[in-house]
Amino acid sequence: MNYTLHFGQVLQYVPYLVQGAWISFQIAFLAFLGGMVIGLMGATAKMFGGLWLRGLVNAYTAFFMNTPQLVQIYFFFFALPQAGILLGPYEAVLIGMTLNAGAYSAEIQRAGFLSVHKAELEAAETIGFSLLQTVWHVILPHICRVLFPPLSNHYIIMTLGTSMAAIFGVEELTGRAFNVNARTFRSIEIFTVTAGIYVLVTIVASFLLLLLGRWLFRVKGKIF
Amino acid sequence: MLTAFFEEIPAFFTYYNGLFLLQAAMRTIGLSAIGCVVGFLLGFFWAIVRLLSGKATLPARLASILYVEFFRRVPFLVTLMIVFFACQVLKLGFSVFTVATISVCLIAASYTAEIVRAGFESVPLKQWEAAEVMNFTLAQKLRLIIIPQAWKVILPPAFSFFIAFIKDTALASQIGVIELTYVGKVLNNKGYSASLVFGTILILYFIISYPLARFGARMEKRLALSKH
Numbered sequence: 145m146n147y148t149l150h151f152g153q154v155l156q157y158v159p160y161l162v163q164g165a166w167i168s169f170q171i172a173f174l175a176f177l178g179g180m181v182i183g184l185m186g187a188t189a190k191m192f193g194g195l196w197l198r199g200l201v202n203a204y205t206a207f208f209m210n211t212p213q214l215v216q217i218y219f220f221f222f223a224l225p226q227a228g229i230l231l232g233p234y235e236a237v238l239i240g241m242t243l244n245a246g247a248y249s250a251e252i253q254r255a256g257f258l259s260v261h262k263a264e265l266e267a268a269e270t271i272g273f274s275l276l277q278t279v280w281h282v283i284l285p286h287i288c289r290v291l292f293p294p295l296s297n298h299y300i301i302m303t304l305g306t307s308m309a310a311i312f313g314v315e316e317l318t319g320r321a322f323n324v325n326a327r328t329f330r331s332i333e334i335f336t337v338t339a340g341i342y343v344l345v346t347i348v349a350s351f352l353l354l355l356l357g358r359w360l361f362r363v364k365g366k367i368f
Numbered sequence: 369m370l371t372a373f374f375e376e377i378p379a380f381f382t383y384y385n386g387l388f389l390l391q392a393a394m395r396t397i398g399l400s401a402i403g404c405v406v407g408f409l410l411g412f413f414w415a416i417v418r419l420l421s422g423k424a425t426l427p428a429r430l431a432s433i434l435y436v437e438f439f440r441r442v443p444f445l446v447t448l449m450i451v452f453f454a455c456q457v458l459k460l461g462f463s464v465f466t467v468a469t470i471s472v473c474l475i476a477a478s479y480t481a482e483i484v485r486a487g488f489e490s491v492p493l494k495q496w497e498a499a500e501v502m503n504f505t506l507a508q509k510l511r512l513i514i515i516p517q518a519w520k521v522i523l524p525p526a527f528s529f530f531i532a533f534i535k536d537t538a539l540a541s542q543i544g545v546i547e548l549t550y551v552g553k554v555l556n557n558k559g560y561s562a563s564l565v566f567g568t569i570l571i572l573y574f575i576i577s578y579p580l581a582r583f584g585a586r587m588e589k590r591l592a593l594s595k596h
Contacts, residue, residue: 147457210531210577211570212538215549219570222562300441307443311542318445331453339442339450346441 147332154333157324161338164320165345171316172303175238179245179302180295186250191257201250208247214308216240221312233312241305248298256291288361296353300346307342317341373564380560380568392551393572395465399537399547402469404530407476414477415484419506432481439478444539447471452543468540472533479529487522488514524588531580535573548572 189201208216217240224231231239260283268278310319321338325331357363417425417432439447451471455462462470491514499509541550552569556562 206578206581207570207574210535210581211573212535212549214538214541215552215566215569215573218549218552219563219566222556223566226561226563304441304443307445308539310445318443321446321449332450332457335446335449335453339438339446342443342446343438343441347437 149333150330151333151337153328154324154330154337157320157328157334158337158341160324161317161320161341164315164317165341167314167316168303168306168309168318169345171234171238171241171306171309171314172299175241175245175306176299176302178238178242179249182242182246183249183251183253186246187253187257190250190254205247205250208244209251213240213244213305214311216244217308217312233309233314237306237309237312237314241302241308244305245298245302249295252294252298253291255294256287259290260286285361289363292357292361292363296350296357299353300349303346303349304342317345373561376561376564380555380564385555388551388555389548389568389572392546392548393576395545396534396537396547396573397576399465399468399472399540399545400530400534403472403476403537404533406469406473408480408526410473410477411480411482412484414481415488416506416510418481418485419488419510436478436481439475440482444471444475444536445542447475448539448543464540464544467543468537468545472537472540475536476529476533480526483525483529484518484522486525487518490521491517520591520594524584524591527584527587528581531577531584534577534580538573 186201186205189197190205193201217237220231220240221233221236224236264282264286265278268282273281306316307318309316310322313319315323317338321334325334328334414432414435417428420429448468448471451474452464452467455467455470495513495517496509499513504512537547538549540547541553544550546554548569552565555565
């Protein structure tokens with residue numbers, strides 16, 4: 145084994161990689177927000193929808209949760225042009241990730257809705273809350289507190305999932321790592337540095353989410 | 369467009385394409401099964417390491433925390449690349465399937481370590497203290513007190529994590545493991561239309577994953593009932 149690690153060559157690319165991490169963050173954030181909206185609608189439909197709507201939403205979540213995200217994006221990227229819909233790599237990845245996130249967050253949010261106990265609603269009624277007051281003072285705080293940990297967890301998983309975009313040629317963190325790898329052939333070094341950046345980014349995200357959860361909903365949690 | 373799609377179907381589902389897809393599906397299942405079993409054992413090991421006490425084992429505990437936190441915060445694709453190039457540099461001569469299996473095991477170990485740890489933590493503190501008072505060793509504590517209570521908490525999330533992993537192995541196609549996703553790309557390059565090929569691949573993944581997911585949900589419900 146005659147391989148010496150040379151981090152020097154790679155370190156000059158760190159700013160380039162960090163800019164890539166910003167693009168990763170954008171993809172993860174946009175897909176997460178879109179997923180939340182889809183998830184909210186999906187969870188509402190699952191809880192209160194009619195037979196057909198419920199069946200449709202259940203099929204959507206079951207399909208997206210049981211197939212790989214990579215192949216879903218492949219499908220959007222390669223199959224949709226056949227139907228005349230041309231998507232760029234960034235758009236294909238974003239749409240794929242948003243739909244995928246929507247399915248997961250619909251499941252998560254439904255679990256949150258279900259966690260509201262009947263006794264709580266009855267208690268609210270007993271002290272004479274109106275519907276709006278019940279939603280604002282009882283249901284929302286409860287749901288937020290229950291949903292915050294799994295959703296922030298999901299956000300971290302999605303941040304890691306954005307590395308898939310590299311396969312389609314989006315120049316985010318992993319994509320840029322591939323670029324630098326092609327330029328310098330310092331494979332181990334470059335991917336270790338990339339891994340380090342991912343660890344840093346997700347730890348910072350976990351920490352901020354933790355603070356946000358404490359501040360907004362008094363959720364207890366820990367990073368490690 | 370739709371008629372062209374339907375006309376292509378008989379040309380696509382030939383005997384050899386079917387065989388190709390089936391073998392690829394077996395490889396996907398094999399990759400995730402090996403990764404999950406080895407990963408679970410490794411994860412259990414790391415979770416137990418974290419339970420050790422005393423100054424002498426501090427490095428081991430730190431190693432456990434570092435290992436778990438590192439692999440849980442690095443994308444599968446990047447881990448795959450690190451393992452791939454590390455094997456190349458060390459001249460181990462592993463096949464790509466072995467490389468993919470190693471990375472799957474590494475990642476599965478870190479996630480299951482967290483799941484097992486959560487399971488251990490779900491056992492009330494009084495049980496731990498009672499075991500301590502009885503002067504049990506760590507092995508006795510785990511075998512007689514903790515695991516009989518914790519496995520109900522560990523099993524459902526571990527199972528759903530394994531199902532999630534079947535889908536994550538799709539990324540192994542990037543280093544050239546001939547599993548379902550890779551076969552999809554090959555067939556697409558052969559000239560079959562992308563919608564047909566990737567549609568089939570998606571359905572095959574669904575067929576593998578969905579029954580397991582249903583089974584997991586049922587198991588979770590049953591275990592939750594038996595807890596009370």
